Amino acid sequence: MSSLQDIAVPGITVPPSDGLSGNVLALLHEIASLLTALAEEGAPGSIDLRGLPLLPGEREVLKTVLGDGEVVAVIDALGETRVTETRLAGVWWVRHADPAGETIAEFIEVTPCPAILKSDPRDMREAGVALREQLAEWTGGATGGDDGR
Amino acid sequence: MADEADLLERLRQQGISRRSFLKYCAGLASLLALPPAMAPRIAEALERARRPAVIWLSFQECTACTESLTRSFSPTLENLIFNVLSLDYHHTLQAAAGRHAEDARRQSMEANRGKYILVVEGSIPVAEGGVYSTIAGISNLDMLRETAAGAAAIVSVGTCAAYGGLPHARPNPTGAVPVSEILADRTIVNVPGCPPIPVVISGVIAHVLTFGRVPELDDLGRPTVFYGQTIHDRCYRRPFYDRNLFAEQFDDEGARNGWCLYKLGCKGPTTRNACATEKWNQGTSFPIQSGHPCLGCSEPDFWDAGSFYQALTAPPVDVAKWVVPAIGVGVAAGAAAGLANRLRKARAERRRQPLAADDVKGGEG
Ligand code: SF4
Numbered sequence: 001m002s003s004l005q006d007i008a009v010p011g012i013t014v015p016p017s018d019g020l021s022g023n024v025l026a027l028l029h030e031i032a033s034l035l036t037a038l039a040e041e042g043a044p045g046s047i048d049l050r051g052l053p054l055l056p057g058e059r060e061v062l063k064t065v066l067g068d069g070e071v072v073a074v075i076d077a078l079g080e081t082r083v084t085e086t087r088l089a090g091v092w093w094v095r096h097a098d099p100a101g102e103t104i105a106e107f108i109e110v111t112p113c114p115a116i117l118k119s120d121p122r123d124m125r126e127a128g129v130a131l132r133e134q135l136a137e138w139t140g141g142a143t144g145g146d147d148g149r
Numbered sequence: 150m151a152d153e154a155d156l157l158e159r160l161r162q163q164g165i166s167r168r169s170f171l172k173y174c175a176g177l178a179s180l181l182a183l184p185p186a187m188a189p190r191i192a193e194a195l196e197r198a199r200r201p202a203v204i205w206l207s208f209q210e211c212t213a214c215t216e217s218l219t220r221s222f223s224p225t226l227e228n229l230i231f232n233v234l235s236l237d238y239h240h241t242l243q244a245a246a247g248r249h250a251e252d253a254r255r256q257s258m259e260a261n262r263g264k265y266i267l268v269v270e271g272s273i274p275v276a277e278g279g280v281y282s283t284i285a286g287i288s289n290l291d292m293l294r295e296t297a298a299g300a301a302a303i304v305s306v307g308t309c310a311a312y313g314g315l316p317h318a319r320p321n322p323t324g325a326v327p328v329s330e331i332l333a334d335r336t337i338v339n340v341p342g343c344p345p346i347p348v349v350i351s352g353v354i355a356h357v358l359t360f361g362r363v364p365e366l367d368d369l370g371r372p373t374v375f376y377g378q379t380i381h382d383r384c385y386r387r388p389f390y391d392r393n394l395f396a397e398q399f400d401d402e403g404a405r406n407g408w409c410l411y412k413l414g415c416k417g418p419t420t421r422n423a424c425a426t427e428k429w430n431q432g433t434s435f436p437i438q439s440g441h442p443c444l445g446c447s448e449p450d451f452w453d454a455g456s457f458y459q460a461l462t463a464p465p466v467d468v469a470k471w472v473v474p475a476i477g478v479g480v481a482a483g484a485a486a487g488l489a490n491r492l493r494k495a496r497a498e499r500r501r502q503p504l505a506a507d508d509v510k511g512g513e514g
Pocket residue numbers: 380381382384385386387388390408409410411415416417418437443
C-alpha cells in the first residue's frame with residue numbers, strides 16, 4: 001500500500017469574489033466553447049456530470065447560474081427523464097432517473113435538441129403500420145391513402 | 150442456451166421501449182466514462198449483440214457476489230444486462246443438479262466454444278491436489294482449467310476470485326489462490342470487491358458485449374474505468390479530511406458532524422473502487438456515508454492488512470490552505486442575474502432595440 005503522503009491532494013483554486021469556484025467557472029468555460037462549436041460547426045457536445053469531483057453545493061451553483069429556459073420535457077421511460085433547456089439556448093440539463101428516482105446519468109447537452117426527445121424512425125414506421133391495421137379492423141379493410149410503407 | 154434474437158427485441162418483448170433502452174445506454178456510456186454521444190452507438194451495438202452464453206463457476210465463496218448482482222429491485226442497468234444473458238450454468242440459480250448440471254455446462258461449452266463468457270466467483274484451493282472443494286467429484290482446479298479453455302473472456306468476480314480473498318487469508322489452510330494464478334497465460338478481468346458493486350459487474354459484461362473486447366485494465370487486472378480512482382478521491386467527506394476535521398470515536402462530536410473517518414481506520418485513501426460514486430442498495434448509501442470507515446475490501450489481502458480500525462498513517466497537517474469552503478446556492482444568484490442580463494443585452498443588440506438602464510448596468514458586470 002502507498003502511504004498517505006504519496007497521495008496527491010488536488011489543487012483547487014480560490015473562488016473569485018462573486019462566489020463561483022474554479023470548478024463551476026471551468027464548466028462554464030467548457031459550455032461556452034461547446035456552444036461555439038455548435039454554432040460554427042454544428043457539432044453537438046456534452047458534459048457528463050456523473051464523474052466530476054464537484055464540491056458540495058457546486059452542482060446547485062451551476063444549475064442556478066444556468067437557470068431555466070423555455071422548455072421542460074418529462075419523459076416517462078423506465079423512470080423519469082427530465083430535459084430542461086437552460087436560459088442559454090442550446091444548453092440542456094438532462095437527468096435520467098430509474099423508477100426508484102435514483103439518478104442513472106446526468107448530462108449538460110449542448111445541442112439543438114437532445115436525442116432522447118426525438119422519436120425513432122423505426123418506432124414511427126411501426127406506429128403508422130399499427131394505426132393502419134387498427135383502422136382496417138374498424139372499417140373492415142378500407143383504410144384509404146397509401147399502405148403506410 | 151444462446152439464441153439468435155437480438156437484445157433489443159428481447160427487451161421489447163419485456164415491454165421496454167426503444168427510448169428506455171437509449172436512456173439506459175446513456176447511463177451505460179456515463180458508467181463506462183464514454184462521451185454521452187456514444188449512447189446511440191452503444192445502443193446500436195447492443196441491439197445487434199447476440200445473446201451471449203455465460204458460464205458462472207462458484208468455488209470457495211459466500212455467494213455474496215451473486216447476491217449483489219441479483220438483488221436489484223427496479224429495472225436497473227444490471228438486471229437489463231443480466232436478464233438478456235443466457236446463463237447456462239450457475240449453482241445458485243440453476244434448477245438442474247448433479248450430473249444434469251454438469252452435462253448442461255459441457256453442452257454449453259461445446260455449442261459456444263470460443264464465444265462464451267466465463268465468470269468465476271470464489272478462490273481455488275490447490276492444497277493437497279485441490280480436495281478442499283469439489284463439485285460433482287470434480288476439483289475446482291480441474292473445472293476451472295476445463296471451462297476456461299474455450300472461453301472468449303474470463304471475469305473474476307469478487308475479491309476471492311481476483312486475489313484469493315478471505316479463503317486466502319493467513320494461514321490459508323486450503324492453499325486458496327486467485328484465478329489469475331491458475332490461468333497465468335490468459336487475460337483475466339478482475340472485478341474485486343467483497344462483494345463488488347453490481348453495476349460494475351454488469352458494466353464489464355456490457356463492455357464486452359458492446360465492443361467485443363475486455364475494457365482497459367490496470368496492473369492488477371482491474372478495469373481502469375471503475376477502479377481508476379480511490380474511494381478517497383471521490384469521497385464526499387473529503388473536504389473534512391482536507392480541513393483536518395476527523396471523527397476519533399464512533400460516538401464523538403466529529404462522528405455526529407459527519408467528519409472524515411480516517412482516524413477510525415478508513416482505508417479509502419488506498420482503496421480503488423467506485424463505491425463513493427455508484428453507492429449501494431439502489432444508490433442509497435455506502436459504508437462511509439453510513440458512518441463506518443472503508444475496509445478496503447477490493448484490495449488484495451485486505452483481510453491481513455492490519456486492524457480495520459487502525460489509521461493508515463498520520464494525516465498531513467497543513468492541507469487546509471488547499472480548501473475551498475463549500476459553496477451555497479445563494480452566492481450564485483448574483484452570477485445568475487449577471488448572465489441573464491447579459492443574455493437580454495445580447496438579444497436586444499441583435500434586435501437593435503434600445504436597452505433599459507438596468508440591462509446596461511447588469512451587462513457590464
Ligand atoms: S472518510 Fe475515508 S475516504 Fe472519506 S475522506 Fe476520510 S479518509 Fe478519505
